[in-house]
Amino acid sequence: MHNLEHRLVRCFSSVFPDLDEEQIRNASIDSVPGWHSLASVTLISVVQEEFGVQVSLTDLPNLVSFSAVQNYVQHHVAS
């Protein structure tokens, strides 16, 4: 699990390079000014590629924070 979190932090860091690790763990679409639609698409693409998961269009609008993405990945990687 720790490894998954570490890889996810790396994914976030690639899209939001100005955030430190702590800020990434608390990141949400409201708290990160650069988290606009293009960043969302890039972030989800990086996550899909890193974890080999396919995020469906219906789930996309819910992935608005680090913890939401983490939960999603945990659930789908496990399943």
Place this chain on the structure above:
Amino acid sequence: MKLIDALAVIRRPLPENAPLLRVSLACGFTPLHLETFLTAGLRERSPVERVEVTTGLFGDLAGNIEGIRSADGDVLVAVIEWQDLDLRLGIRNLGGWRVAELPDIVKSAHRMLARLEKAILTAAASIPSYISVPTLPLPPLFTTPSQQASAYELELRQAVSSFAASLATHARIRILSASHLDEISPPAARFDIQSELSAGFPYQLSHASAVAELLAALIRNPSAKKGLITDLDETLWSGILGENGVDGISWHLDQQAHIHGLYQQFLASLASAGILTAVASKNDPALVQQAFEREDLLIDNQSLYPIDVHWGPKSESVRRILKTWNIAADSVVFIDDSPMELAEVTAVFPGMECLAFPKTDYQAFWQMLRRLRDAFGKAIVSEEDSIRLDSIRAASHLHHSSNGEGTSLDSFLQDAQASVAISFGKEKEDHRAFELINKTNQFNLNGKRLTESSWMAYLNDPTTFLMTVSYEDKYGALGKIAVLLGRMRGTAAIINYWVMSCRAFSRRIEHQCLSWLFQNFDLQEITFAYQPTDRNKPIQDFLASITTTPLTGDVRVLRIGFSGKCPSLFHQAKATVNA
């Protein structure tokens, strides 16, 4: 490359004064990750260059290309997909796939291809252009089952092929190879329908990465190798000449030696494109001469020079061949079937690419041919390429005949019936001049290279000039061998770039260049933007011979000083001046 790695590459720090490459990326879809991968691919290939990619409007590929101006970008990259030819060939627009509409879809695609061709040709007149033709599968709009090609589909593909073939003949247009792309990006795994519908980006990440990587390789391609040195026994032919005799060696299918025939055919192809090809063999020279008299050889001994045959170490042959060619070891590939010979040459020339001839492994042989084609690949074969080997032979003859400097050289040059043809003007399509600037190391004023876009920008500057020099004497033509780029300032000239092919050394052509400039434009001084490099000693020596000032930074040569130091010139000079 993975997207996460591409993002990391883009964020790598750059030197403060990193030059800028401005890429105009034209595509009809959202460029999204393609833009990221392309930027990263270019940064990987040119780590000290800043890359700025600009894109146009969604859904208007032709308009985006038509809107490109040379002031906006250094290169154009156009990525075409089927929906750019007609919206009904995509899935984001519901325009109808009825049978009755198919002829109109094809007709409309023809019209759009004509418009795109015109737009690309206009753009390519001022900036180099790199084109990717449709890479995605066509949607299932045809009535035939998937195993059967529809006539409409075939017509569409034929139209795209004709379009690409027509553009590929242009000197400043490069077409991305569809067959090479097929190898690294399987066609069935390219289309991302969800991404296309949600974000307007139709590529799977792996496909976007592959397309971008190939485009980056087209834009920033590595320098091609210049020469190939081959072994003979069990390499150029099957068998050992000393044991099997001239009639016992073979390269034909019925003797299970066909790959040696293919290899000969391949070397002949390289030689015909101006690649230097030579032989290094431990053998009996008389027997080798007899072997080369066999009429069924697919490469003649005129295409191989030098043929260095003796019983000493191979590295000695290689050293002599490099000296004759006057090129560096890292520009050459050495091929031999013997691991021991390869190791010996590698030990002496660690920068040389040494390949084992895989005489029993046909797949490895095929891969070797493909590797060689990549290593020696060139976009355009020029007239100079076809005479390169002859001119090296002539240079060798000259070297042996003149045998040094002074009176002996004077009488030799006087007898050579040499003529130089000087062209002074701005021929932007002069690919040979551009090539010389970018491949010449030894007689090179400062080692600076020019990209196609910076070449165009330099020549578009009204204060600059381009001077090229071709040479011919009784031993043969050398073709275009020198290029000077500079600026005129009243009675002074500034030379920013000056290169001369090493084949043209020892003929006083460099003196003739300056003499002509001084006289024709009544110049009183010429300043050279000189910088020493690891390899430009020949031009250092030349400049030192015509000036007394130390060679630090710009070098100024006065007419009066040059006149006193210029040796006798025997060329007949013909000049064409186009202001």
